[in-house]
Amino acid sequence: MKSNEKLTNNDLEVLYQPVSIGNLTLANRIVMAPMTRGFSPNGIPGADVAGYYRRRAENEVGLIITEGTLINHPAAAEGLGRPNFHGEAALNGWSRVVESVHKAGGKIIPQLWHVGMARQINGENPNPAILPIGPSGIDVATGEKVTEAMTLAEIDQIIKAFGQAASDAKRLGFDGIELHGAHGYLIDQFFWEKTNQRQDKYGGDLIARTRFASEIIKACRQVVGPDFPIVFRYSQWKMGNYTTKLAKTPDQLSAFLKPLVAAGVDIFHCSTRRYWEPEFEGALLNLAGWTKKLTGKPTITVGSVGLDNNFIDFFTEGKGAKTASLIPLIERLQNKEFDLVAVGRALLADPAWATKIHQNRADELIPFELGAEKTLS
16 A cells, blocks of 8 residues: 555545535645643633634645534533634634635535533533533443433523524634534434433434434524534444444444434534444445445544554544555545545644645655643644
């Protein structure tokens, strides 16, 4: 198998060709994956945040998905310094981010986020006296019930808050939105049987458990109109339970995805730890490949792109993450298994990653090292 240094311009053509998905036209298929940071004091993104995203746009990233941004709810955050997506000061900050990225020729969408029961009681959080909320009040990590289940009024409040954030994103000039429905955060907690034991219309079997997400998608679609892109990020795995699967077969996955498609999703962002791993036995397709096959919707693949070690092992085991060949990725893209490729840690470590790959300068790539997630670059 060839190394990155031996990639030819012809090999790279599929990765760097322009692509249009609905009304979203991108210079290439490279996406900056959303990566949580803590550099927005009091929830307000400043000039450093604008510069952080601008540098990726200047270096051939076709679409930037921001770090998770918090909808307007007092228990939305887990940790300090996470950026708000509400309030005049924070929205003004995001307006400057959009302007900066657009001036560099890039496209950008915010990831809208509520952490739900991932918020730790007595943790270092904004509004520290506010308890976390979730479908059944069950802690994601321990499986223990620690708060009361969300009321119908609270569910309605959250749905409206997502809709308001989507409306604000369009008003500020963003190129779409992403809803964070992955990794054991609030929307995903409704999907997962372990954390959603409700007996009302928001609980039940896997299909019924998509109702909360579907109503959020519909609320967003209603305020942004039919042509504003809505990306939905989901995962099979959860923090602390990396082998779990919402859907154990393609048929189950199809049934799970249908309500989300009907609600108005334009693009699915399919989060895996290693993009090259098959999602189900008997076929080589990864999660993005299966999602595209089953729904007909465009998909984004993600998971250790450009690196030889996955995100979780890197942090839990302290293993290094060296650059890895992109040939398997290129081959899958050429086979139209998915449409866009999200790059996370490799692009975090090196703002010029996309440019260096395009110019066959892989030997100049900056490796991802422990602590790089806190970079201001």
